[in-house]
Amino acid sequence: MSHSLSEPLDFHVRRDGAINVVTVRGAADLDDAESFAQRLLQLIEPASATMILDVSDLTFISSAGIGAMLAAASRAKDLSGSVHLVNPRPTLARLFQLTRLDEIIPTHPTVEAARRAVGGS
């Protein structure tokens, strides 16, 4: 069980029009938290200020990663965009409720649902 909590972090970015659909796998733990933050922020640009973050296979995140998502959401908002989360595992969903992250960043069951909420087809 602890293996999935130690899997290396893997990032996959797919551009869908002006939206970045980012799939994150593995654990965003101690030494990955900073690169996680940098990569999220780098993806929020004036031409692509909306991000759909598919965390279905994200197994671990700490407050540093939560802070990174909030920083990305704040930057997106400044650029008239938004950040959306997709399908967090129950352990992460509980963490997001506890920190009230889910009140700042909307959560959707699927990428398609997030895409519809953003206003795409």
Place this chain on the structure above:
Amino acid sequence: MKVPAGWGIADTQLTELVVPNDLRSAKQPEDRILAALARSGYDADSTFAIKLALEEAVTNAVKHGNRNDPRKHVVVKYYVDARRVIIMVRDEGPGFRPADVPDCTAEENLERPNGRGIMLMQSYMTKVCYNSTGNEVWMMKLGAECNP
């Protein structure tokens, strides 16, 4: 500070590791503690909780306590059996008063990118306490055998 009274073990039962003040080095005690949890049969939820609390404590020690100073060190002591996990994290900083940390779940703080670590340690562990200086945090989580 010694193991808090009533936590069921003696100081001599703790394993101590001293690591350089950086997050990569801090993975070493984490890996050892996770391996001990697996050997003692902790489930995925408990392992998640303990890893989270440990990372919050270590991150606070490296960044806030030792202010990212590479000349400083972080001390981690731990004990794991099927009944309980005890972890101590100490930095070389001046300490702080946990009561002075703003409530991260208050409306006005929700969008702040930091300040959640202490709340998460308290939420995910059974007990959390600090030494009088505030540069040493002790955390305990009861194992499944103690959670009927």
